[in-house]
Amino acid sequence: MQDNAITSVGIDFGGTSVKLGVCRGGDLLITDEPLPTANYSGPAALIGAMAERVAKLKTQFPDIAAIGVGVPGLVDFDHGFVHELTNVPGWKHVPLKAILGEKTGLPVVVDNDANAMTYAEFRYGAARGLRNVVGLTMGTGIGGGMVLDGRMYRGSGCAAGEIGQMSIHFDGRPGHYGNLGALEKYTGNSQIAEHAVKRYAEACVEKEIEECTPKKIADAAQAGDDIARQIWGEVADWLGTALSSIAWLLNPDAFVIGGGVAQAGDLIFRPLNQKVQSMLSTVVWERLQILPAHFSNEAGIIGNAALAADALNAPQA
Amino acid sequence: MQDNAITSVGIDFGGTSVKLGVCRGGDLLITDEPLPTANYSGPAALIGAMAERVAKLKTQFPDIAAIGVGVPGLVDFDHGFVHELTNVPGWKHVPLKAILGEKTGLPVVVDNDANAMTYAEFRYGAARGLRNVVGLTMGTGIGGGMVLDGRMYRGSGCAAGEIGQMSIHFDGRPGHYGNLGALEKYTGNSQIAEHAVKRYAEACVEKEIEECTPKKIADAAQAGDDIARQIWGEVADWLGTALSSIAWLLNPDAFVIGGGVAQAGDLIFRPLNQKVQSMLSTVVWERLQILPAHFSNEAGIIGNAALAADALNAPQA
Numbered sequence: 228m229q230d231n232a233i234t235s236v237g238i239d240f241g242g243t244s245v246k247l248g249v250c251r252g253g254d255l256l257i258t259d260e261p262l263p264t265a266n267y268s269g270p271a272a273l274i275g276a277m278a279e280r281v282a283k284l285k286t287q288f289p290d291i292a293a294i295g296v297g298v299p300g301l302v303d304f305d306h307g308f309v310h311e312l313t314n315v316p317g318w319k320h321v322p323l324k325a326i327l328g329e330k331t332g333l334p335v336v337v338d339n340d341a342n343a344m345t346y347a348e349f350r351y352g353a354a355r356g357l358r359n360v361v362g363l364t365m366g367t368g369i370g371g372g373m374v375l376d377g378r379m380y381r382g383s384g385c386a387a388g389e390i391g392q393m394s395i396h397f398d399g400r401p402g403h404y405g406n407l408g409a410l411e412k413y414t415g416n417s418q419i420a421e422h423a424v425k426r427y428a429e430a431c432v433e434k435e436i437e438e439c440t441p442k443k444i445a446d447a448a449q450a451g452d453d454i455a456r457q458i459w460g461e462v463a464d465w466l467g468t469a470l471s472s473i474a475w476l477l478n479p480d481a482f483v484i485g486g487g488v489a490q491a492g493d494l495i496f497r498p499l500n501q502k503v504q505s506m507l508s509t510v511v512w513e514r515l516q517i518l519p520a521h522f523s524n525e526a527g528i529i530g531n532a533a534l535a536a537d538a539l540n541a542p543q544a
Numbered sequence: 545m546q547d548n549a550i551t552s553v554g555i556d557f558g559g560t561s562v563k564l565g566v567c568r569g570g571d572l573l574i575t576d577e578p579l580p581t582a583n584y585s586g587p588a589a590l591i592g593a594m595a596e597r598v599a600k601l602k603t604q605f606p607d608i609a610a611i612g613v614g615v616p617g618l619v620d621f622d623h624g625f626v627h628e629l630t631n632v633p634g635w636k637h638v639p640l641k642a643i644l645g646e647k648t649g650l651p652v653v654v655d656n657d658a659n660a661m662t663y664a665e666f667r668y669g670a671a672r673g674l675r676n677v678v679g680l681t682m683g684t685g686i687g688g689g690m691v692l693d694g695r696m697y698r699g700s701g702c703a704a705g706e707i708g709q710m711s712i713h714f715d716g717r718p719g720h721y722g723n724l725g726a727l728e729k730y731t732g733n734s735q736i737a738e739h740a741v742k743r744y745a746e747a748c749v750e751k752e753i754e755e756c757t758p759k760k761i762a763d764a765a766q767a768g769d770d771i772a773r774q775i776w777g778e779v780a781d782w783l784g785t786a787l788s789s790i791a792w793l794l795n796p797d798a799f800v801i802g803g804g805v806a807q808a809g810d811l812i813f814r815p816l817n818q819k820v821q822s823m824l825s826t827v828v829w830e831r832l833q834i835l836p837a838h839f840s841n842e843a844g845i846i847g848n849a850a851l852a853a854d855a856l857n858a859p860q861a
Contacts, residue, residue: 382795393789472710478699
């Protein structure tokens, strides 16, 4: 896919705020003031506000040619239809692409946020130039996206990439759907914190759950705390089990990992590499990179803008 | 992809024999006498014999336009280069496509056997008309193949689809590569047999390992043997854990399962469906079918012939 000079708006629709920016190629030209999601009574009001912002940005960048919106939930990509956003009241069965397209007169692409993050990394970030890329966003839950053979892969119901629900233990902890051994019940932020509290307690160190965020465990490990290092090793074992299964299945070029856990840097990436290598054949391992995400907060804006721009050139992007 | 009237040869290269057939569309027009693999001293002799057979078949079907070969091992698909066949002595670094193409004057496609099986089911078998299909071949080991967004997906090193190596337990039984919890160490034919011997022993029933093939455990379950039914339930739990993880990741339309285990029919498919449904969200489950393979011994011939024919029309097939 060649780089193009299309200017597009990326909208990163989160449960807390809606972030907007204008991109050209991989460059974020401007970021607009976020819209607080809760200030709008429902889809009509919020989509109206998005359209106003786009109109304003268009006075500054008249060449804006497309809009990409990423949402935290299930989307019908082909129709740009939002099935449901569990964390945003009133967002159920919303034809976002149709409404925003009509209000702005621009082509609109709607995708989910993990796909947008993965696409940003594939097009302009850590996985640029690679062909088969699996993205993970690690936070309260664990989301994922995939670019396979150079194209975004969405699955039959646009529900692919739910890496946090994959099982790492056939008789393990139940996930949100009762699914035994769900990865995010081991390596979600809360689960890591709970596990840390337990490990510290075993060593007769009393810690509150708030003292055990990924950031604080990383700081402790950096400062030489053996228990904190051990915790990262265990997180690497769990996460590495899931990554190695995905690698056996997809034989990808790279995993790109974003979110709080990834910010622990070498503390997680070193044991994670060791674990994944120990679980793979040479053939699968030798092509594989496990990379921290290049983008952070701006990933959504850049990824959605890129999806919209590339859709103008190649509808299947 | 439209059905075409291209006539092609499918060659199913196994450790025991090399099976050949002529196909047009999904029809197997003729099957030739198999070549016993061990009768040939090495690649040159065996490829020579394949070429002679193709020449003979071409006198009967002058419109043969392509050859597809499936091999039991790792292949560089783009170059039709066989890296190594662990069960066939002397087959290491063999440019099969180049040699067979030169000897026959026909375009040749080389792929691995699990991909060919999956492609046969996708084009002309149980998954015909579907878009995202995961095939499994269950035997001593467990292989797999994937058609994603209507195209064969092979991965970065043509090593995708190793479903038998995926982990179902982060601290489970080591697989061939030391990979903990490898699925095939639970649901490979030998492992099922060993597990059955153990379950019978717990019930004070002495059984030899030879009495515990998938076929014999299926017969016992059919005859009302409760232990045999319980064993199929356990196999369904293990296999279902892996399938549900794949479904969360890929959101496919179908799994197509072939091999000895699949021949147990409802004994395995009923508990397997229950298990997989219990592990998924409605959105992922409602589009998913778990299907027995339509083809059996002829899958390799039909799949390889189809890959070769479709490559003439669409090089990316």
